[in-house]
Amino acid sequence: CLVIAVLSFNILGIGSQRFLRLAVVPLTIITVLWICELIKELSEKQKYAICLITIVLFGLFYVGYYKIPQPIVNEEIEKAMTFIESYNSNATIISWWDYGIVYKYYLLNKVMYFSTSYKQPDMKNLALALVTENEQESYDLLKWFKPPILLVVQDYDIERIYTIGKLIQKGVSKNAVAFKIQRNETTLLKSIYRGKGIYVYKVE
Numbered sequence: 445c446l447v448i449a450v451l452s453f454n455i456l457g458i459g460s461q462r463f464l465r466l467a468v469v470p471l472t473i474i475t476v477l478w479i480c481e482l483i484k485e486l487s488e489k490q491k492y493a494i495c496l497i498t499i500v501l502f503g504l505f506y507v508g509y510y511k512i513p514q515p516i517v518n519e520e521i522e523k524a525m526t527f528i529e530s531y532n533s534n535a536t537i538i539s540w541w542d543y544g545i546v547y548k549y550y551l552l553n554k555v556m557y558f559s560t561s562y563k564q565p566d567m568k569n570l571a572l573a574l575v576t577e578n579e580q581e582s583y584d585l586l587k588w589f590k591p592p593i594l595l596v597v598q599d600y601d602i603e604r605i606y607t608i609g610k611l612i613q614k615g616v617s618k619n620a621v622a623f624k625i626q627r628n629e630t631t632l633l634k635s636i637y638r639g640k641g642i643y644v645y646k647v648e
Contacts, residue, residue: 517546520639521598525550527637528594528644535592538570540601540608547596556589568612574601574622575609582621583632586647593647595633597625600641 479494486494521543528537529551537547537555544557556566573585574597586593601608602622609616624630625643637644 520642521546522550524596524637524639524642524644528596531636532592532594535594536589537594537596538586538589539596540570540574540604542600542604543596543598571608571612572614575605575612575614575616575620577617577619577621579621579624579630579632583647586633589647591648594636595645595647596642597622597645598642599626602626 475498479498525547528535537551539547539555539557541557544555547557548555569585569588573582573595576582576585586595602625605620605622606616609620621630621633625633625635625645628635628638628643630645633645633647635643636646
């Protein structure tokens with residue numbers, strides 16, 4: 445049941461996949477031991493069926509785990525961090541959780557990054573600022589963090605925007621501010637840097 449639950453979560457894209465990799469080895473061992481015990485009582489056809497089902501399940505696990513790209517550090521991120529460092533060393537850097545700790549490594553600035561483990565108002569304000577369709581609302585929510593603020597958004601964050609919306613129980617459309625940032629369609633949020641897959645916006 446545990447194996448099936450973990451596989452299902454991955455297939456559906458639920459939860460944080462990077463933590464589930466810790467469960468892969470023990471789950472594999474448990475599954476193999478269970479299959480070995482089960483096979484003793486089965487006919488040849490049933491054994492083949494069990495083997496086939498096992499291969500399919502772990503194939504689904506692979507697809508579920510890798511369908512969401514994992515955070516990686518690349519040259520584009522380094523270029524963006526170099527720009528921010530030279531642009532305004534006193535600004536507060538706001539970003540979603542996954543890359544926040546990477547930005548903090550590169551920058552001496554105060555970097556704020558949020559997940560469900562952080563204070564609820566902080567996390568909700570940033571999440572809502574990304575998923576709302578109303579740019580004025582997004583701008584006001586970001587100003588709550590006390591300017592000068594530089595909002596850093598990556599395509600990786602935007603690919604996860606529906607998950608971010610689920611965290612605050614807010615529906616997400618293609619007119620969400622995060623998608624407008626990706627398309628460079630914002631007016632109140634001022635674009636000051638656009639790299640390949642990474643965008644920096646100024647909130648004054």
